[in-house]
Amino acid sequence: MSRLLVIEDGDEYAEFARVFLTDLEVTAAHSAADAIEALRTHGADALLIDLRFDRAPPSALVGDVESTAARLFGGDCERARRYLQDEQGTLILADVRAAGFALPALFVHDFPPRRLANLRRLYGDVTAVPSLDAATIRRALGGSP
Amino acid sequence: MLAACTAGGDRAWQSAEQLWQRRDPGAFAAWQKLDPSTANGARAHAALTRADAEYRRGIALLADEDPQARQVLESAAKRAPLDPELYLPLARAYRRRGLDERAAAMYEKFLAQASPSPEAEAARRELAALNDALGMPFEPPRATPATAWSPLWLVPLVVVALALAGWMAARRRGRRTSLAKLSAEHPELQPAIAFLVGCLRHEFFKHRILAVGDAVRAVACGDLAESERRFLLMRLFGGEALAVAWAGHLGAFMRVLGPRFDLVRLDPDFADASRDIAAIAASEAALSRGDADAARRVLAGQQRLAAFDATLARLALGLQHTIVDGALLSELAADVKRELGTAAVEIIVTPPVSAIAVESYRFDLALVIRNVLRNAVVAAAKGPAPARVAVDADVSLEPTGDEVLRLRVRDSNPESVPPAAELAEARGLALIRAALQRCDGSLSVEPGADGFAKCVVIRLFCALHDATEAA
Numbered sequence: 001m002s003r004l005l006v007i008e009d010g011d012e013y014a015e016f017a018r019v020f021l022t023d024l025e026v027t028a029a030h031s032a033a034d035a036i037e038a039l040r041t042h043g044a045d046a047l048l049i050d051l052r053f054d055r056a057p058p059s060a061l062v063g064d065v066e067s068t069a070a071r072l073f074g075g076d077c078e079r080a081r082r083y084l085q086d087e088q089g090t091l092i093l094a095d096v097r098a099a100g101f102a103l104p105a106l107f108v109h110d111f112p113p114r115r116l117a118n119l120r121r122l123y124g125d126v127t128a129v130p131s132l133d134a135a136t137i138r139r140a141l142g143g144s145p
Numbered sequence: 146m147l148a149a150c151t152a153g154g155d156r157a158w159q160s161a162e163q164l165w166q167r168r169d170p171g172a173f174a175a176w177q178k179l180d181p182s183t184a185n186g187a188r189a190h191a192a193l194t195r196a197d198a199e200y201r202r203g204i205a206l207l208a209d210e211d212p213q214a215r216q217v218l219e220s221a222a223k224r225a226p227l228d229p230e231l232y233l234p235l236a237r238a239y240r241r242r243g244l245d246e247r248a249a250a251m252y253e254k255f256l257a258q259a260s261p262s263p264e265a266e267a268a269r270r271e272l273a274a275l276n277d278a279l280g281m282p283f284e285p286p287r288a289t290p291a292t293a294w295s296p297l298w299l300v301p302l303v304v305v306a307l308a309l310a311g312w313m314a315a316r317r318r319g320r321r322t323s324l325a326k327l328s329a330e331h332p333e334l335q336p337a338i339a340f341l342v343g344c345l346r347h348e349f350f351k352h353r354i355l356a357v358g359d360a361v362r363a364v365a366c367g368d369l370a371e372s373e374r375r376f377l378l379m380r381l382f383g384g385e386a387l388a389v390a391w392a393g394h395l396g397a398f399m400r401v402l403g404p405r406f407d408l409v410r411l412d413p414d415f416a417d418a419s420r421d422i423a424a425i426a427a428s429e430a431a432l433s434r435g436d437a438d439a440a441r442r443v444l445a446g447q448q449r450l451a452a453f454d455a456t457l458a459r460l461a462l463g464l465q466h467t468i469v470d471g472a473l474l475s476e477l478a479a480d481v482k483r484e485l486g487t488a489a490v491e492i493i494v495t496p497p498v499s500a501i502a503v504e505s506y507r508f509d510l511a512l513v514i515r516n517v518l519r520n521a522v523v524a525a526a527k528g529p530a531p532a533r534v535a536v537d538a539d540v541s542l543e544p545t546g547d548e549v550l551r552l553r554v555r556d557s558n559p560e561s562v563p564p565a566a567e568l569a570e571a572r573g574l575a576l577i578r579a580a581l582q583r584c585d586g587s588l589s590v591e592p593g594a595d596g597f598a599k600c601v602v603i604r605l606f607c608a609l610h611d612a613t614e615a616a
Contacts, residue, residue, distance in 0.1 A: 012356075016376070019375075020360075020376075072549065073585070073587050079582075091544060114609040118548065122542070131355050131358075133359065134359045
């Protein structure tokens with residue numbers, strides 16, 4: 001049985017996966033640190049990553065608010081915090097890759113093709129599906145090398 | 146199991162498809178009857194939904210004498226059959242444009258399937274007038290019922306009723322609009338609209354309505370596991386009631402747009418979505434007991450809502466999309482030189498290698514660049530000769546996969562100005578800040594290079610979607 005690690009701020013994706021992707025062994029993590037720990041302890045064959053982490057506490061977010069504010073938002077920390085929350089899934093993936101895990105990663109998000117190409121350039125095996133549909137997700141995961 | 150469930154679906158699809166190929170007026174009804182839980186049925190329902198939106202838009206464009214109408218209507222006609230309810234509006238739109246022969250043909254299609262009604266009577270009169278104009282004898286497509294008993298005094302009443310109906314229809318047409326149209330007419334509302342559309346799509350559609358497709362298909366096939374049943378009922382009917390959540394999103398739009406703009410009343414897409422959401426909300430008991438017919442109806446509604454969600458996505462993408470290229474930068478540089486009359490200051494524009502689309506409204510972007518350029522030219526003019534300002538651009542890749550445009554404006558005045566003071570002196574700073582906030586952009590001051598004293602950097606997120614996706 002393949003093992004799927006779901007990384008999200010709530011439990012919607014894991015709940016969906018446990019009901020509709022019953023051929024997979026599903027585990028869940030709620031931050032980059034949790035995910036890396038889970039990968040070290042139990043391993044996984046693929047990642048299903050939420051993009052927006054707007055319910056996660058700021059302390060659990062990957063990325064420094066102040067430096068992001070200075071670099072991208074003219075010092076506006078509020079906008080920087082929102083940006084880190086909204087794009088958190090990609091930053092968690094960056095941490096996971098930096099920790100040495102190259103397993104396939106799947107987002108449920110309608111990324112424009114160029115952004116997906118950028119993510120692949122940065123993080124290797126990345127796919128995305130537009131909605132929570134079991135057959136599409138299974139195809140996307142099966143299609144990963 | 147799903148395959149077994151859809152076994153008869155292919156035959157129904159072939160039959161419906163043949164009706165459409167023959168341009169049979171029954172094609173629309175046949176497509177509608179296709180089971181949306183089958184692959185072909187789902188595709189047909191999605192095509193009907195998209196085509197219906199295009200037909201309606203095409204009719205509206207035709208009535209407004211917009212040259213795009215033909216293209217939109219042709220696109221719809223390639224996609225799926227026309228709803229007979231639209232025969233009459235299309236006939237009238239053709240008539241208004243002076244396309245009398247097409248109008249006459251469409252009136253005849255309408256009358257061939259219309260039951261006796263004041264609307265049919267009006268259509269008959271309009272067709273008769275058209276045929277007179279075309280020099281053809283009027284032959285009613287459908288015999289009117291014998292009216293020997295009808296007293297003549299009914300005629301004025303009918304005329305008044307028709308006039309009233311026409312006036313009410315015209316008022317409704319006059320009021321009808323769309324969120325897309327409103328966004329185009331009120332650029333100041335675009336950021337708020339983009340935000341609200343994002344919330345609606347993420348919270349309501351992605352995690353509730355569109356997350357239960359697998360479970361509803363299982364109900365339609367009589368193959369629903371207990372865990373799937375719990376998931377379905379919890380997502381659709383657990384927590385905040387669907388109708389309340391939908392009303393909450395609509396209320397947020399109304400707070401931003403103003404009470405006059407009631408989306409459900411004025412935007413046909415929102416009205417249709419409301420009907421589908423109400424129908425899904427009313428299906429709890431039926432889905433709970435595994436009613437396959439109810440599940441098929443929910444699936445059909447869900448397909449239409451998926452198409453609506455895609456329309457909203459395109460709208461949100463299209464709101465912020467401006468091309469930064471040599472033409473724009475040169476145009477703004479020329480504006481500033483004309484305005485300040487500082488011929489002694491040379492502005493060197495080095496455009497990006499290829500045009501870059503940014504997530505910004507053109508008005509905002511031009512305002513920001515013009516202000517920064519103006520300050521640079523004024524500063525350079527105060528310094529020693531040769532007074533120069535240079536504009537160039539580069540793009541960097543973020544760890545999020547985003548791309549960020551850095552538009553650099555450098556000037557030759559060697560006076561070192563503290564960054565905060567420099568920015569505080571900028572004319573219209575509050576306007577610039579507001580414009581930058583709207584597109585998540587920023588300004589910063591860095592040391593200059595290559596003979597320039599300082600550099601103001603405008604940062605903007607690049608638009609990574611294709612312009613056609615945002616159409």
